[in-house]
Amino acid sequence: MNKKLLLAMALAATTIGNASARELSISFTNLTHGNHFTPLLFSAHADDQHIFEINTSASANLQAMAEGGDIAGLVSDLAALNADVSANPAAGLMTPGQSINFELSTQEINTNLSIAAMILPTNDGFVGLDSLSIPTKSGSYTYYLNGYDAGTEVNDEIINGGGMPGVAGIPADPLGENGSGASGVTNSESNTNIHIHRGVIGDVNKTGGASDLDSRVHRWLNPVARLIIEVK
């Protein structure tokens, strides 16, 4: 690498480092009645960056988040992009109806907000926000978020502890309302791109049936989360 380019990079880095920070007050609510969210990932980043995009295939790190709730890979992706990250602000699982409030300090260049967390119990469902342009005028802004399907795992609705990427099945139901011994709702996933989750089926058979989910407990209708951004 030549000296000129190195100098340019150093200057660019300095500019980013000195850019005036903006403080955002964020309030986030799990609106579902019977689903937890695994550790949440909030990130402000440049407007041409994404952690997921609808109708594209999920990255390996998005898949790890959606199938097992592991956000470590996405966090390191974002760190490499000089994003402002809040990892796991709810300090663990977020219960149905729970709200959290926290501050996110953003660099001037990081104008857009993305959010992701696995919806549990699902095979690869997640609550998501893809690169929202953060308002710059001071005020309070409310958004409702939908449930997405990563398209990486068959929605068999079998709870077997399977949370690693590529391993079939659902890790657990933190509510403890699940059954066991299900034969599986389906064994195929025709849309392998990221799409709006079609919801779960469930049944009321605690020791068999097609699904280990409870149809009266684990279904949801969109939206699944509420986001309020206070811009100062």
Next chain:
Amino acid sequence: MNKFSSKVSLNSILAASMMLTLSACDLVPQQEYSISISNLTHSQPLSPPVAMLHGKNFSFWSVGDVASEALEIMAEGGDGSGLLELKPKNPQHQSTTPLFPGESTEFILETRREKLKYLSIVGMLINTNDAFSGINAIELPDLEEGQSSVYYTYTYDAGTEFNSELNGTIPGPADGGEGFNAARDDVTSVVTLHGGIVSADDNLADSTLSGADKFDNPTLRIVITAR
């Protein structure tokens, strides 16, 4: 000199009008709102909706909070009068009949109190265990006369009754069962959004509800028009 005296008199007029405003507390010219509610569902009658103007630190419910008994009574049995009794002197409205699917109702709320600029409206989806829909403590927008603001509402679960859909647990015409019951037996005991109706047509064999009772969001359209 002439200029100066006119300035003084303007100031004294301003001062006088400020005193008037102060002595009248927070009274403002009469604000009138025409409110229209439409039931957007296939076959979920809405219990007679209740509406109230109120101040900033009040709401019928909050997601994540345990439902008040007044909210539980409305959400399980459709009687919203207890919610209105929480602020009996506030401008309020209670419909006398359910709002049936495909129908709209319209009424007027008016106030001269500037602080009462928040609006809540709610009713039960009566072919459910404890689902309700409405708007909760929205700040009334600044509207010119004749201008409207439109809201589409989500459907909430009171978190007070398990969504068993069993025969005898649902007060609406799909069942004719029990309304309010003080027992609380839901898996999530706080207010959230509702997961929807499962129904006997969707593999819940002992549900008293059919596919016709299913709904999706939004369930109501509410139009607020300044008069």
